[in-house]
Amino acid sequence: MIVSSAFAGKTYAVLGLARSGLATVATLVASGARVVAWDSQDTARALVADQAELGDPMEIDLSGFDGIVVSPGVPLNKHPITMRARIAGVPIIGDIELFALARATLPPHKVVGITGTNGKSTTTALIHHIIEQAGYPTVMGGNIGLPILSQPPLEPNLHGVGVYVLELSSYQIDLTHSLDCDVAVLLNITPDHLDRYNGFEGYVASKARLFDMQSEGHVAVIAAEDESSQAIVNTIRHSRVGGNPSPDIIEVASTDIDPVAQLTWPALQGPHNAQNAAVAIAVARALGISDDDIFPALTSYASLPHRMQAVATHNGVLYVNDSKATNAASTSPALAAWPPIDGRPRIHWIVGGIAKTDNLDECAPYFGNVAHAYTIGEAGHMFADLLRPAMAVDDSEMLSAAVRRAARIAQPGDVVLLSPACASFDQFRDFEARGDAFAAAVAALE
Structure with missing residues (x-):
């Protein structure tokens, strides 16, 4: 504590x-x-x-x-x-601001803060893993589910000062006023949580505040692959040209990652994980960690629960728990991760819950990767009607039924993917409970 x-x-x-x-x-x-x-x-x-x-x-x-x-x-x-x-x-x-206020009384350390609409938890855990494997004292906390105030204060060791790695939601940034991150990260921005903001512009402004709090000479790592993230890069750059104190900018992209190298990182497959890896590499280098420590850590990294987590293989079919994907933008990269083989789509997609929008537009580019969809929950009927023109659909209603039906249809080499693109609260306490129910249904398969 x-x-x-x-x-x-x-x-x-x-x-x-x-x-x-x-x-x-x-x-x-x-x-x-x-x-x-x-x-x-x-x-x-x-x-x-x-x-x-x-x-x-x-x-x-x-x-x-x-x-x-x-x-x-x-x-x-x-x-x-x-x-x-x-x-x-x-x-x-909020508690992150209390941590910021306490920093002056803590042993020498650095802070990495990670925000973005999608991929925050994976990138936070990956950065923490790289730092840990390099031998530095480190803890992670924040939106990842570990209150930072309950973590032990870090003491420097022979490798250097400790590093606090914080996953930061827009809500947490709203409650923070003095967190000067040594390295601040933005992964992406797509519409989400708009009920809490004055339109999408207000949501973007919340994310941008993480960089407004940084001192000159600290580092901003931004995956400027969407218009809003690029606009934040341009704003920081303009501020620096105007002589205002601003962080140094490192722009990264998923295309920075060698796809052949990515194949050697078992828990980091798919284009969205290429972005996560590119960001993590840039952060580690900014902290002074060598590539000799970074790349072995990418290979040894294991997926977080409920985030593209491989839970089992039955009869040659891989079952993947991506319950954390609570909007279409976060489901889209999961659908992109398993393209067809010899022209045959392989994904059996379990989708539904409480919809945040009445469409799945972000997922549409990857509908061709889906062999069969199984809709569940409150949005199930709506999504079934939406998806039928593009693929075979089973309006399953219940998650356990969707798993059983997918198991009967899937062939060796296929993937049964729970990536709901929806909130969970119609049938489950939270996304963790939904993911656990999926794993239990998979375990019950004969």
Whole structure:
């Protein structure tokens, strides 16, 4: 756990007591801060009752508070806490900002921050793996599901200073004001989470703030393969030409990766992973890690759960769990990863859930790779009608039924791919539960 004198004697409200909220309370209390915590769930409040005062920041007097630490899940554009904090003159922040404030009291270190619409978790884990294999002290945290405040502070070793690797969602960036990343990364930007922003432009601006917080001489690694990412590159470059403090820019692309070399990286197949690998290589080099350490680490890297994760092979058919793909843009590269062999499409695609749009336009270029689709969930009927002109479709409704039906049809060399292009909340608690259900259904096959 990170403990810092930066918080001693200060007063914070903590709103939301899931993983990051619990870690926040523990860090602040251990650091000598007064903490008033709240969650709408009685069971969550009970977890901190012996550490913090309990009080709803919508009801208590906020005078004299140094900050309100909210969960990234709190919609600042809709929640009344935003106006109440503004009236009280108290900043709304997140746990990443607390980490940023604590940095001055930590042993010498560097920070890599990774954002983007798709690929963040894989790239975060890959960068962490490369750094670890090179012998540097390192931990990862943030949106990847590991609260950074609960991680141990890093001490330098013979290889150099420690490196904190942070996956950062746009929500977390919105709650952060002083995180000066030694290396900041942008993978891509496609429309997502638009209910939280003033249109797509507001979402893009949230991503761009990661680079606004960087000091001159630090490094921005940007995969400028979409218009919005390229616009951020141009803005940073223009700022530098104008004499403003700005990071150094490294532009990368998936085409930087040798496809023959990529074949030797088992967990990094497909064009989307070429982009992830190109970014990770650039980040590692920016940190001073040699190619002699980088490329063996690409070979030894193993997939994260629910992200293009090979879960089993039955009768020559590969079953892949890509449950983390919750929009069409993140499913598209999965469909691209297995092209036809001898003209025969190989993918048996399980798709559906709660749709974020009424189309699958980003996936359409790879419909030719799909032998059969199996639609599930709330969007199942809509997607079945949409896909029938392009491929054979089974409107399966339930995930377990889709797995059984795909297993009956698939041939050796085929891939049964759960890449839903949808949120999971119609049938499952979250994408992890959906991926676990897929793995269980695969395990039950005879």
